[in-house]
Amino acid sequence: MGIKFDSVKNELNISSATLKNWIKTNCLTTDKKGFITTESYDYFKKNVLGKSRLNKRANKQHFDNPDTVFNVNNNDDAEQSAIQYEQSLSIAQKNKKGIYYTPSSSIDDMFCALPALSATDTFLDPCCGTGNFLIKALEKGFKPENIYGFDVDETALKIANNRFYQAVGKHSNNIKLINLLEDKHAQKYDFIFTNPPWGYKFNAQQKINYANKFNNGIKVDSSALFVLICLNIIQKNGMLGVLLPDAFFNITAFKSVRKILLQKTFVQLINHNKAFDGLQTRAYSFVIKNNNNLTNIKCKTATSQYTRKQTDFIKNPNYIINFDITEAQAKIISHLYSYPHQTLAGKAQWGLGIVTGDNAKHLSTTKKANCKPICKGRDINKGEIKKSQFYIIDDFAKLQQTADKNLYLADKKIVYRFISSNLIFALDDKQRYFLNSANFLILNQNTLLAEEQLVFLMNTEIMNWLFKKLFRTHKVLRSDLEKLPIFNEFFKTHNDYCEQDLHQYLNIEKHNGTFRIKK
Ligand SMILES: C[S@@+](CC[C@H](N)C(=O)[O-])C[C@H]1O[C@@H](n2cnc3c(N)ncnc32)[C@H](O)[C@@H]1O
Known part of the structure; x- marks a missing residue:
């Protein structure tokens, strides 16, 4: 017979909300009749109650330290423990430590790349969590004694070990506490599949250590570090599959890791979309073979399957792996880049919009003495700037971050929305100030083309199409803009121009809402 809620509340002097939270986070469990089980209550009083963290945060939904509240019993249904353990972790903790366990369907998709196995x-899953990849590897036919799983989370490892034991009837010595970021590891593996921690919040010392240790100019990011580690411990001709945030495949910070990866044979690329509950980030995976027979890659998205040439990605700016576009779209990109062009790199001065530090304090809707109008990103439309709604005191010393004042005061500057998935550019010849939702550039004199021509070009549908297919971003970054082809030759032969003229010049046409190369 369990214990009534009221008895627990009275004995511990807690509110109903607190009790509900403790049940929700598995500190206490209930039986079929809705009573608190005696077993969980005794354990709770002995091991958990009175620990300062729990008392301080009694009314919070989840707890910071799962080890103090999550009890793993060898006899529990380990599959259930795995689910409950993940549920017991707070969102903050999951994000801080990159703990999102991989759904079964995503692992199945990744494992489609596996060949026939030998005995x-x-x-290996080098950060195996509660063992989702390990259990699937068993199902796929890897021998239990050949399956390895490492992690730094002892609770998760205990659950992984229990799951393994319950699946094969004997314990594994290979599922253990190993931190590959810190430990030297000489063993190599034929197959490594994993979903490493994404965006683990390293402390300052770890950042310095890992930057020195991996010393290849990469951003110190947990997912990228694990990719590099895996490359070191995969057998020649072995297979590596990694599930990663979509940003890994296109942002500049991961350019050097992509460059290293693209020297290996890509086998498969999958867009798993928003695979994780509670996480907006899209998940993409790659599978590579540790050799270099560059060839066609199988690509899969929610709606289609097709192949892409690996060489396309190698030719892309920044080694962007934009596999969610089709072969035909990739051909248009190569076609566009085959036309004479320059880029903006080294041809302009760039400036950021103003960060006031406190908009409520520094902006006003009425004009006061010594105030100037200031525009926001959304005041910029293609080719025009709306009248600003706000004023700012014209004293840069009071503001948190500004570019050199002379840049804002240039005769002609080209401003663009910063937070946008489209290119939205306009010419400012009124020396306006802008907040940091807009950025700007000032063309060096006598280079390339006139400001008006650049604004026209950037706003065209074809440049927008190219920008989206290449960078798939919600931020218009200088580093991406500097990679776009600027067709300055077009303007030499076109005094008057419209978008249609540009399409003609580039030998492309619109077709079903997208573009194609003219026959
Ligand atoms: C995104 S979870 C994925 C777990 C498992 N691979 C899966 O797909 O279900 C990342 C895992 O990496 C572990 N982890 C974080 N830092 C680690 C490290 N330095 N070494 C090994 N594992 C680590 C976390 O504890 C967590 O279990």
């Missing part, structure tokens, strides 16, 4: 093939 000696070894499998």
